[in-house]
Structure formats: structure tokens, C-alpha cells
């Protein structure tokens with residue numbers, strides 16, 4: 001049975017929150033690394049993706065900026081913004097002539113405070129998004145299978161459990177006018193040649209899907225599903241070996257844990273509680 005959910009349908013998807021939910025989950029698809037923009041070759045009016053991979057060095061966090069440059073209003077979103085680099089990211093949004101509409105988190109981070117709340121105080125029209133299952137506060141809650149539109153481009157929400165409660169990945173669409181190859185923003189579920197915890201759902205995506213995690217501790221910037229299936233030293237092992245590796249990581253308690261988690265449950269602005277979310 002197909003269930004369709006649409007939160008606040010306005011004249012165009014980016015002018016207001018526009019999230020569709022299709023159950024059962026329909027398959028999706030987009031770009032490349034660093035500074036990237038692409039136009040689908042098949043249709044003249046197809047969306048043009050603007051893509052930037054941004055880095056916050058204290059927590060080794062990647063923030064991703066995506067926008068639909070073909071749309072007159074150039075709607076943009078940030079995935080996993082960090083409070084310390086929110087101003088830098090917003091300055092880039094302005095320089096590129098984009099309109100930020102969403103601040104999205106893959107999960108409640110333990111190592112840094114999200115920039116969502118801060119971004120919303122500077123741009124009150126921006127909606128924060130996180131998964132419903134995370135139990136964190138936000139303007140919009142997504143579930144696996146939901147589609148988040150910015151202009152004519154969308155991200156599908158994919159459940160990628162294991163790292164934190166309700167942690168999800170955001171995957172670009174595979175519709176006829178969506179940029180190719182697909183891109184998966186994996187949060188901490190899958191790191192390049194590593195993982196925060198496992199997520200085998202990522203490996204059901206096409207092998208040329210570009211993988212963009214929330215962190216990198218070794219200098220990598222992008223990988224593919226095919227590469228990680230072959231060379232990820234954790235996920236290429238059998239289940240027992242994997243369990244053994246993960247039980248013996250001996251990672252230290254994240255320095256920011258006691259500050260970051262409570263703050264990230266309320267959009268990054270703990271003092272003002274829910275108002276900023």
C-alpha cells in the first residue's frame with residue numbers, strides 16, 4: 001500500500017516545508033566532491049545541483065551545502081552544520097546567491113554542537129530537520145522514505161541505524177531530472193574506510209553512489225559504495241569479525257559529549273530550549 005504524506009504543500013516546494021513520504025519506500029538517486037555543480041544531460045530544464053563539502057577541523061566534521069541553481073530562488077540546505085562554522089557557511093551561501101531554507105542533521109551529534117539553532121536565529125525562515133526517531137527537537141521531523149525537496153531536487157531519507165538513536169542518511173533522488181551519480185550523506189553510520197557503527201543499508205545503493213560521511217580522521221573526502229564494499233576494513237569483514245572490531249575500538253569519550261548531546265537535542269541552543277528549534 002502506498003501512503004503519501006506531504007507537510008504544508010505550497011505553490012512551490014522550496015517556499016515552505018515540503019516533505020513527501022512514500023511508503024513503501026521508493027528508490028531514489030546525484031554529484032561529486034569538493035566544489036561541484038552538475039546538470040543532468042537528458043533534459044534542458046533539469047535541475048542544476050550546486051554542491052560544496054565544508055570542513056570543521058576541531059571535530060573533523062563535514063558539513064554539506066546543496067542547492068538547486070536552476071530554480072529562480074536557488075533554494076539551498078546545509079547537512080550537519082557546526083555552530084563554530086555556521087557564519088562561514090552562511091557567508092558562502094550569500095556569496096553564491098543562494099537562499100538557505102533547511103538546516104538538516106543526520107543525527108544528534110556527540111562531538112560538536114549543531115549549527116541549526118544559530119542559523120535559525122540569523123535566518124528565521126530556515127527550518128531545522130532531524131529524524132523523528134532521534135527524539136530531538138526541530139521544526140520538521142523526517143522518517144525513512146520521506147523526500148526533502150529544495151527546488152526540483154530532493155533528498156530521500158534512509159534509515160541507517162546503529163550509531164545513534166534514529167540516525168539517518170540523506171540520499172539524492174534517482175528520478176529522471178535528478179543529478180547523477182547518486183550521493184549519500186551518511187552521517188556517522190559509514191565513514192570512509194570506517195564507520196561510527198554499521199549500516200548495511202547503504203550497501204544496497206548502486207556501486208557508483210558517492211559517499212559523503214559526517215567525519216573524516218584520515219584526510220579522505222569522498223568514496224563510493226563499491227570502494228567501501230571492497231576496502232572498508234570493518235564492513236568488508238564477516239559479522240563476527242565486525243562485532244569483534246567494534247567491541248574493541250577503545251575510543252575515548254568525546255570531549256564535547258556532555259555539552260554537545262544536550263544542546264543538539266534542542267537544535268544547538270541549549271539556553272533558549274525549544275524556542276530556537
Ligand SMILES: N[C@@H](CCC(=O)N[C@@H](CSS)C(=O)NCC(=O)O)C(=O)O
Pocket residue numbers: 059109110111188194195196197215217249251252253254255256
Ligand atoms: N575524539 C573525538 C571523538 C571521536 C569519535 O568518537 N568519533 C565518532 C564519531 S563523532 S560521534 C566515531 O564514531 N568514530 C569512529 C571511529 O572509528 O573513529 C572527540 O573527542 O570528539
Ligand SMILES: [Fe+2]
Pocket residue numbers: 107108109110111163164188196
Ligand atoms: Fe556521531
